[in-house]
Amino acid sequence: EVQLVQSGAEVKKPGESLKISCKGSGFSFTSYWIGWVRQMPGKGLEWMGIIYPDDSDTRYSPSFQGLVTISADRSISTAYLQWSSLKASDTAMYYCARHGKFSSGKGGLFDSWGQGTLVTVSS
Amino acid sequence: EIVLTQSPGTLSLSPGERATLSCRASQSLSSSYLAWYQQKRGQAPRLLIYGASSRATGIPDRFSGSGSGTDFTLTISTLEPEDFAVYYCQKYGSSQLIFGGGTKVEIK
Numbered sequence: 001e002v003q004l005v006q007s008g009a010e011v012k013k014p015g016e017s018l019k020i021s022c023k024g025s026g027f028s029f030t031s032y033w034i035g036w037v038r039q040m041p042g043k044g045l046e047w048m049g050i051i052y053p054d055d056s057d058t059r060y061s062p063s064f065q066g067l068v069t070i071s072a073d074r075s076i077s078t079a080y081l082q083w084s085s086l087k088a089s090d091t092a093m094y095y096c097a098r099h100g101k102f103s104s105g106k107g108g109l110f111d112s113w114g115q116g117t118l119v120t121v122s123s
Numbered sequence: 124e125i126v127l128t129q130s131p132g133t134l135s136l137s138p139g140e141r142a143t144l145s146c147r148a149s150q151s152l153s154s155s156y157l158a159w160y161q162q163k164r165g166q167a168p169r170l171l172i173y174g175a176s177s178r179a180t181g182i183p184d185r186f187s188g189s190g191s192g193t194d195f196t197l198t199i200s201t202l203e204p205e206d207f208a209v210y211y212c213q214k215y216g217s218s219q220l221i222f223g224g225g226t227k228v229e230i231k
Contacts, residue, residue, distance in 0.1 A: 035220070037168075045160075045168065045211055047220040059218040062124075095167055099215070108215030109158055111179065113167040 002026040004096050004114035011120045012086050019082035020117045022096030029077035030054035032098040036070060036081045040092045051079055086121045093118050125150050127212055127223035135231040142199040144226045146212035151192045156216030159188055159197045163208045
């Protein structure tokens with residue numbers, strides 16, 4: 001069974017750093033892209049970026065470039081999303097999801113999702 | 124940058140009725156790389172439709188997608204109680220992915 005299991009909810013203060021994780025199982029982690037999607041309270045889905053764990057090729061949405069860092073450790077089938085200095089506006093649910101290779105015609109098509117990690121940033 | 128505009132913002136219908144949701148792209152989408160997702164309250168999104176009209180694995184046939192170019196439609200032929208949710212369209216197929224703003228289908 002394909003699974004993406006995300007790390008638990010976080011409560012942080014403005015200015016703090018944070019790294020959340022997404023562990024894949026039931027599929028070849030290095031054969032898929034892993035993406036991150038933000039959902040602010042009561043709002044829609046925003047694509048943040050993607051990483052190909054096999055070679056760590058990373059692409060960012062222009063809206064999130066420079067604001068977050070996406071990384072992966074292929075040896076433990078885990079992708080990460082990190083902030084160096086959180087703001088209150090980073091309060092949101094963050095989802096990871098996988099998609100196939102662009103050459104397959106399904107690049108960017110998220111067919112399996114994690115359960116979400118709620119990040120709350122408040123002083 | 125392509126923008127996806129979904130309408131209406133909210134659709135108020137009763138179980139058993141037909142739902143028609145629209146997604147309009149600001150530029151033509153190549154090869155109909157348009158997907159639809161369903162998100163129920165408190166849950167992660169779920170892939171419903173890809174390639175504008177192909178149902179994902181396990182999706183009931185009351186869900187159907189159509190359209191090409193800049194205009195796409197998701198139709199739910201007969202609403203079941205579990206279909207009341209928010210629906211998002213998404214452009215895929217390149218490394219810059221875009222979601223529409225969503226349509227909420229609520230019980231009338």
